Amino acid sequence: MFGIVRPCAHRLSQGLKAEWMAHLCGLCLALRGDHGQFARVVTNYDGLIISVLTDAQSGPAQARRRTAGPCPLRGMRTASVAKGEGARLAASVSLVLASAKIRDHVADGNGALRRRPVAAAARRVAAGWDRAGARTGATVGFDTAVLVDAVDRQLGIEELAGPGTPLTVITEPTETATAAAFAHTAVLAGRPGNAAPLAEAGRLFGRLAHLLDAVEDRAADAAEGAWNPLAATGATPAQARRLCDDALHGIRLALRDVEFADSTLVHVLLVHELRRSVDRAFGTAACSHQGHGAPGPYDGQGGNPYGNGYGQPSPYGQPPQSGQAPAGGPYAQGGQHLNGLQNPYGGGPMGPGGPGGGHGGGSGGDGGGMPQFPHQPKKPRGLIAGCAVAIGLCCTCQLCCAEEYEGPWSRKKREGCCRDCDCCDCCDSCSCCDGCDCCDGCSCCDC
Numbered sequence: 001m002f003g004i005v006r007p008c009a010h011r012l013s014q015g016l017k018a019e020w021m022a023h024l025c026g027l028c029l030a031l032r033g034d035h036g037q038f039a040r041v042v043t044n045y046d047g048l049i050i051s052v053l054t055d056a057q058s059g060p061a062q063a064r065r066r067t068a069g070p071c072p073l074r075g076m077r078t079a080s081v082a083k084g085e086g087a088r089l090a091a092s093v094s095l096v097l098a099s100a101k102i103r104d105h106v107a108d109g110n111g112a113l114r115r116r117p118v119a120a121a122a123r124r125v126a127a128g129w130d131r132a133g134a135r136t137g138a139t140v141g142f143d144t145a146v147l148v149d150a151v152d153r154q155l156g157i158e159e160l161a162g163p164g165t166p167l168t169v170i171t172e173p174t175e176t177a178t179a180a181a182f183a184h185t186a187v188l189a190g191r192p193g194n195a196a197p198l199a200e201a202g203r204l205f206g207r208l209a210h211l212l213d214a215v216e217d218r219a220a221d222a223a224e225g226a227w228n229p230l231a232a233t234g235a236t237p238a239q240a241r242r243l244c245d246d247a248l249h250g251i252r253l254a255l256r257d258v259e260f261a262d263s264t265l266v267h268v269l270l271v272h273e274l275r276r277s278v279d280r281a282f283g284t285a286a287c288s289h290q291g292h293g294a295p296g297p298y299d300g301q302g303g304n305p306y307g308n309g310y311g312q313p314s315p316y317g318q319p320p321q322s323g324q325a326p327a328g329g330p331y332a333q334g335g336q337h338l339n340g341l342q343n344p345y346g347g348g349p350m351g352p353g354g355p356g357g358g359h360g361g362g363s364g365g366d367g368g369g370m371p372q373f374p375h376q377p378k379k380p381r382g383l384i385a386g387c388a389v390a391i392g393l394c395c396t397c398q399l400c401c402a403e404e405y406e407g408p409w410s411r412k413k414r415e416g417c418c419r420d421c422d423c424c425d426c427c428d429s430c431s432c433c434d435g436c437d438c439c440d441g442c443s444c445c446d447c
Contacts, residue, residue, distance in 0.1 A: 003044040003045030003046035003047070004045070004046060004208065004209050004212050004213075004274070004277045004281075005045050005046055005049065005269050005270075005273050005274055005277055006045050006273075006277070006414075006415065007020065007268065007269065007273045007276075008415070011272075011273075012268065016264065016265055016268060018079075018080070019052075019265050020048075020052075020265065020269075021074075021079065022065065022079070022080055022081050022082045023048040023051040023052050023055070023082045023087070023090075024043070024045070024048050025068060025071070025073075025074070025079055025081040025082075026048075026051060026081040026082030026083055026087040026090075027043055027047055027048045027051060027082075027087055027090045027091055027094065028040050028043045029068060029081060029083075029087075030083075030087040030088050030090070030091040030136075031043060031091045031094065031095070034088070034091060034132070034135075034136050035091075035095070035132045035136075039091075039095065039129075039132065040394075041098075041387060041390050041391075042094045042095055042098035042129065043094065044094055044097075044098070046209065047090045047091070047093055047094035047097070048090055049090075049205075049269060049270070050086065050089050050090035050093055050181055050182070050185060051082050051086040051087045051089070051090040052086075052265055052266055052269060053086075053182060053185040053198065053266060054084075054085065054086025054089065054185040054188050054189050055082065055086055055262075056260050056261065056262055056263055056265065056266045057185065057186065057189035057190075057191050057194060057258070057259070057260055057261060058086075058188075058189045058190070058261060059261040059262075060261075064082060064083055064084045064086070065080045065081065065082060065083065066080070066081060066083045067079070067080055067081075068080075068081045072394065073394065085140045085188045086185065086188060088136055088139060088140050089136075089137070089140045089142055089181070089184060089185065089188060091133075091136055092133045092134075092136040092137035092140070092142060092144060093133070093137075093144075093147065093181045094133075095129045095130070095132050095133035095136070096129065096130060096133035096134075096137075096144050096147040096148065096151070096177075097147070097177070098129055099125075099126040099127070099129040099130045099133070099151070100126075100147075100150075100151040100154070102122050102123075102125060102126040102129075102383065103122075103123070103126050103151065104154070105122070105383075106119045106122050106123060106126075107155055108221075108224075108226040108227055109226070110224065110226060110380055111379060111380045111381060111382045112381075112382025112383065112384070112385065113382060113383065118382055118383065118384070121383070121384075122383045125383070130144075130148060133147070134148075140184075140188060141184075141187065141188075142180075142181075142184045146176065146177065146180045147177045147180065147181070150173035150174065150176045150177040151173065151177075153173045154173040154174070157169065157170055157172070157173065158170065158227055158229075158232070161229070161232050161233060162232065162233070163232075163233060163234040164233065164234065165232070165233045166233075167211065167229060167230075167233060167235050167239070167240065167243060168207065168243070170210070170229045170232075170233070171206065171207045171210040171211060171229075174206040174207070174209060174210040175202075175203040175204070175206040175207050175210075176203070176206070177206060178202040178203065178205050178206030178209070179199040179200070179202040179203040179206065180199070180202070181202060182198040182199060182201055182202025182205070183195040183196075183198050183199040183202060185198060186198050191259055193259065194258045194259055196257075197254045197255070197256075197257035197258050198254070198258060200250065200254040201250075201251050201254040201255060201258075201270070204246075204247040204248075204250045204251050204254070205247070205251060205270070205274075207243065207244075207247045208244055208247045208248070208251075208274065208277075208278070210229070211229075211240050211243060211244055211247075212244070212277060212278065212281040214228055214229040214230050214240065215230070215237060215240055215281045215282060216281050216412070217410075218230055218231065218237075220380065220410075223379075224379070237282065241278075241282050244278045244281075244282075245278070248274060248275055248278060251270055251271070251274065252271055255267070255270065255271070378406075378411040379411070380409055380410050380411055381408065381409050381411060383409075386408040386409035387408070389406075389408035389409075390408035390409075393405060393408060
């Protein structure tokens with residue numbers, strides 16, 4: 001399983017944890033039901049957000065649940081899992097995007113994919129997943145051609161990119177694909193008025209996913225001589241962080257215009273957890289003050305964070321204070337490459353002087369520090385070896401219960417989705433609800 005939104009289960013109440021797992025298992029079982037056991041390897045955390053968004057707009061979820069049989073990843077327990085059009089749309093998107101990931105690795109010549117026979121086999125798998133995704137998409141009225149077109153355009157854009165190319169030019173295909181997927185959840189939920197703001201949220205989510213992947217892979221790509229957006233354009237991690245912070249703020253603004261029936265889990269994933277994903281990728285401090293069982297924004301008891309039932313949350317805190325881009329860099333002219341998104345920076349908990357010290361490393365300071373990449377990552381596994389390891393991880397429940405395990409393909413360290421998390425007993429100031437009044441006073445530190 002891969003993805004940028006990977007919430008620690010112990011930051012969720014039992015109810016939200018059950019809902020999140022229902023969507024994760026629903027995606028996995030939708031892939032198995034329509035495309036066979038092997039298709040389950042494309043199950044990913046970000047894909048289930050499609051299912052979550054569909055449910056959040058549709059009202060009470062009882063009619064869209066079924067009881068699934070025992071599974072090793074659940075400790076051989078049964079569970080209520082999501083079913084229906086939202087899960088199938090998530091499966092379709094996951095297949096096509098997994099296909100894109102394989103083709104990207106083939107184009108970059110990563111690992112064993114440098115060998116022609118292995119690359120040819122990988123292309124066949126990717127083509128099969130493209131067709132499978134198109135079939136499933138057609139059953140829910142979603143044309144996956146927009147995703148495939150975005151994947152095809154990506155390679156050409158990367159070939160033309162060079163020093164000074166705006167990062168948003170490179171992330172545009174990913175933005176277009178995720179915008180289409182997010183917008184279609186409004187169609188499935190019968191709320192066409194939500195399509196425009198969800199498309200904007202999806203566009204910015206796609207930008208985040210692309211940039212965070214580039215930041216996390218920067219050292220590995222440099223070691224292998226593989227293409228990386230930051231290296232190709234000469235952009236610094238600070239510039240990438242600035243775009244990520246813009247995207248976080250833009251997603252929050254877009255969600256205000258969405259009419260939700262129940263926005264609690266959406267708010268948790270796309271506001272709180274997405275911010276933690278950015279902090280994790282850039283090595284800045286993230287709040288881990290959620291006490292086990294303590295009330296807070298994740299317990300579902302503070303009311304709908306979008307208050308009036310129409311997706312209107314109370315104002316968030318001020319977005320981060322921006323540093324100036326280096327003179328002559330691709331962002332020297334300010335926000336002109338942000339596709340019309342207003343620069344929201346104005347000081348606050350996520351900028352310089354906030355938790356973790358702004359755009360730089362987690363040591364505080366004035367925002368001038370850069371994230372460090374001190375260790376050389378292990379060489380990624382090839383497609384076949386990675387699949388074999390993934391099967392082993394599934395069969396031994398490590399994906400779910402391990403304290404830490406090695407990603408089957410990337411070999412990056414991952415956390416089991418049900419592992420304990422390190423939570424401190426007290427903090428000087430709680431920032432996990434910065435700018436959000438989705439609960440009546442933040443008690444998540446309960447000091």
